[in-house]
Amino acid sequence: MADHVKKGPWTADEDSLLSHYVTLHSKGHWNSVAHFTGLKRTGKSCRLRWLNYLRPNVRRGNITLQEQLLILQLHSRWGNRSWSKIAQFLPGRTDNEIKNYWRTRVQKHAKQLKCDVNSQRFRDTMRLVWIPHLVERIAATSGQSLPACTETSTSTPTISESTLDDNSVNVDVSASCSDTSDWGDGFEAGWWEGDEVESSFESLWIEENIHFLQQLFD
DNA sequence: AAGATACGCAACCGCTGCGGA
DNA sequence: CTCCGCAGCGGTTGCGTATCT
Numbered sequence: 001m002a003d004h005v006k007k008g009p010w011t012a013d014e015d016s017l018l019s020h021y022v023t024l025h026s027k028g029h030w031n032s033v034a035h036f037t038g039l040k041r042t043g044k045s046c047r048l049r050w051l052n053y054l055r056p057n058v059r060r061g062n063i064t065l066q067e068q069l070l071i072l073q074l075h076s077r078w079g080n081r082s083w084s085k086i087a088q089f090l091p092g093r094t095d096n097e098i099k100n101y102w103r104t105r106v107q108k109h110a111k112q113l114k115c116d117v118n119s120q121r122f123r124d125t126m127r128l129v130w131i132p133h134l135v136e137r138i139a140a141t142s143g144q145s146l147p148a149c150t151e152t153s154t155s156t157p158t159i160s161e162s163t164l165d166d167n168s169v170n171v172d173v174s175a176s177c178s179d180t181s182d183w184g185d186g187f188e189a190g191w192w193e194g195d196e197v198e199s200s201f202e203s204l205w206i207e208e209n210i211h212f213l214q215q216l217f218d
Numbered sequence: 219a220a221g222a223t224a225c226g227c228a229a230c231c232g233c234t235g236c237g238g239a
Numbered sequence: 240c241t242c243c244g245c246a247g248c249g250g251t252t253g254c255g256t257a258t259c260t
Contacts, residue, residue: 031245048229084248104226
């Protein structure tokens with residue numbers, strides 16, 4: 001008999017109970033967490049709530065240009081099966097958030113262009129048009145020239161095939177990160193901190209781009 | 219002002235892989 | 240070797256809010 005498992009949105013009291021418990025006892029063993037906190041939630045639900053909302057350093061709000069760039073590049077490399085992997089390179093962002101971003105924004109614009117989001121055509125559009133454009137915008141909003149690709153600012157920033165493997169990612173986002181050879185701890189103290197980047201948020205999917213691409217395809 | 223529609227996000231569901239008994 | 244329970248993941252759904260008519 002199901003013991004009245006509660007579903008739906010979490011209340012502030014539930015959040016407080018859960019975060020208090022996890023702070024004291026550390027995470028893991030989520031079924032135990034659910035049991036000992038007295039929450040009428042499943043372990044899965046507790047885990048999800050913690051990861052997506054309660055854990056420290058969760059970043060909320062607009063996806064920045066730099067984050068958009070990373071998502072596009074990493075997704076083009078890894079596809080839909082790696083949201084959590086992509087999330088690892090966007091500290092503070094959850095796989096759920098990235099997945100939502102992709103589904104609501106990117107797929108929407110693929111639809112506008114009347115092509116499948118998984119099609120070669122859409123991927124080429126990403127690679128050849130949107131990503132370079134995004135790199136330019138990042139450079140413009142940060143007021144910097146592009147250190148490593150100044151003379152080829154319209155060239156395609158790509159994930160380096162030669163250096164990319166399951167454990168090391170080397171993405172050319174030189175517009176925002178001059179050194180991408182090590183995206184470990186150093187990366188975590190990176191570009192997203194600071195109001196300038198946050199306030200400079202603007203959509204990659206500006207109307208002029210969409211219009212241009214539609215013409216290109218027609 | 220009110221209803222319809224679109225959008226964004228939080229949360230749930232079902233599947234998979236792993237580790238322990 | 241097999242079974243079982245659990246954590247983790249991607250896909251999907253549903254609800255609240257914003258925007259449009």
